[in-house]
Amino acid sequence: MIKDPTDAVVRVDAVTICGTDLHILKGDVPETRPGTVLGHEAVGQVVETGADVRTVRPGDEVLISCITACGRCRFCKDGAYGQCRGGGGWILGHLIDGTQAEYVRVPHADLSVHRLPGGVEKHDAVLFADIFPTAYEVGVTNGNVRPGDTVAVVGAGPVGLAAILTARLDETIKIIRSTIFGLRSRETAARSGLRARVMRVVGETAPGSGFAPSVRMEGLLDTQVPKDVADHVIAVLGEALSNVARHARAGRTAVALGTDGREVRLAVVDDGVGIPPDGRRSGLRNMAERAEQLGGSLELTTPADGGTSLVWRVPVNEP
Ligand SMILES: Nc1ncnc2c1ncn2[C@@H]1O[C@H](COP(=O)(O)OP(=O)(O)O)[C@@H](O)[C@H]1O
Ligand SMILES: [Mg+2]
Numbered sequence: 001m002i003k004d005p006t007d008a009v010v011r012v013d014a015v016t017i018c019g020t021d022l023h024i025l026k027g028d029v030p031e032t033r034p035g036t037v038l039g040h041e042a043v044g045q046v047v048e049t050g051a052d053v054r055t056v057r058p059g060d061e062v063l064i065s066c067i068t069a070c071g072r073c074r075f076c077k078d079g080a081y082g083q084c085r086g087g088g089g090w091i092l093g094h095l096i097d098g099t100q101a102e103y104v105r106v107p108h109a110d111l112s113v114h115r116l117p118g119g120v121e122k123h124d125a126v127l128f129a130d131i132f133p134t135a136y137e138v139g140v141t142n143g144n145v146r147p148g149d150t151v152a153v154v155g156a157g158p159v160g161l162a163a164i165l166t167a168r169l170d171e172t173i174k175i176i177r178s179t180i181f182g183l184r185s186r187e188t189a190a191r192s193g194l195r196a197r198v199m200r201v202v203g204e205t206a207p208g209s210g211f212a213p214s215v216r217m218e219g220l221l222d223t224q225v226p227k228d229v230a231d232h233v234i235a236v237l238g239e240a241l242s243n244v245a246r247h248a249r250a251g252r253t254a255v256a257l258g259t260d261g262r263e264v265r266l267a268v269v270d271d272g273v274g275i276p277p278d279g280r281r282s283g284l285r286n287m288a289e290r291a292e293q294l295g296g297s298l299e300l301t302t303p304a305d306g307g308t309s310l311v312w313r314v315p316v317n318e319p
């Protein structure tokens with residue numbers, strides 16, 4: 001099976017079918033000859049190496065890269081292995097027999113198969129043959145995605161999902177998804193849904209008071225928060241906002257409401273004068289009682305740079 005001294009033969013233990021394979025079957029890749037074994041992503045064990053192979057030995061668990069690299073041509077020297085002119089590039093399952101087989105011959109093994117670090121599952125590692133690097137390089141690096149950027153990933157198939165993971169965009173995606181969900185459920189929940197009610201309360205409180213709170217909502221608020229809990233949320237939000245408007249003299253106010261299906265959490269944070277240690281407590285007591293009644297809590301704290309942080313949280317049982 002060894003043809004060149006730089007070859008390794010690998011017993012394939014985990015393999016994938018890539019979208020590219022489907023393109024080949026559809027006829028989009030005419031240079032692939034009929035009868036070629038497809039597949040360019042795999043994890044396996046080295047069974048044989050050519051005389052010139054230095055970095056792996058028989059018995060090693062390895063990742064087979066979708067891209068083979070000679071390491072010597074000017075493209076390889078630039079790190080553009082996909083353009084390799086020395087007999088590498090994308091050749092597996094394309095120009096030569098690929099990984100969807102029991103054994104595969106990998107040319108230029110020194111730079112084209114990689115020993116797995118201990119403790120890495122084969123089925124996890126195989127994602128690094130093509131999908132993750134593609135998503136990271138093409139989507140995140142070439143797309144100039146930086147921490148804190150908001151992006152839309154169009155087409156959340158395997159590569160799209162990998163792009164999300166590699167960009168550590170889970171948080172952003174959560175917001176996008178819940179926003180989309182909010183838009184979708186707008187018709188049914190236009191008047192009665194918790195999201196819509198929150199926006200109304202904020203809109204009603206803000207105009208006269210000269211402040212416009214920022215609002216952030218996350219999770220399936222319209223479906224996972226039962227009506228009676230939603231009523232409490234609206235009452236607490238109204239009281240909290242009226243307190244900010246009447247007492248806080250705040251420059252900024254942030255409203256955050258979210259649910260993970262287990263609890264609903266409302267936070268109203270302002271940068272105003274803060275709550276004096278003693279004095280009347282009627283609205284505040286009312287909010288605490290509403291939380292206790294539902295098995296939750298009200299927490300009032302002072303943020304590091306002053307003001308008031310009110311966090312009201314209660315459990316919800318998924319309907
Ligand atoms: N966001 C806030 N910023 C500053 N002070 C606040 C805030 N919320 C409440 N307070 C203070 O706490 C007191 C008690 O609030 P509350 O129980 O709602 O009663 P009320 O609003 O009727 O005065 C208020 O009178 C006010 O002094
Ligand atoms: Mg009050």
Ligand SMILES: [Zn+2]
Pocket residue numbers: 018019020040041066130131
């Ligand atoms: Zn692929």
Ligand SMILES: [Zn+2]
Pocket residue numbers: 069070071072073074075076081083084085086087088
């Ligand atoms: Zn090369």
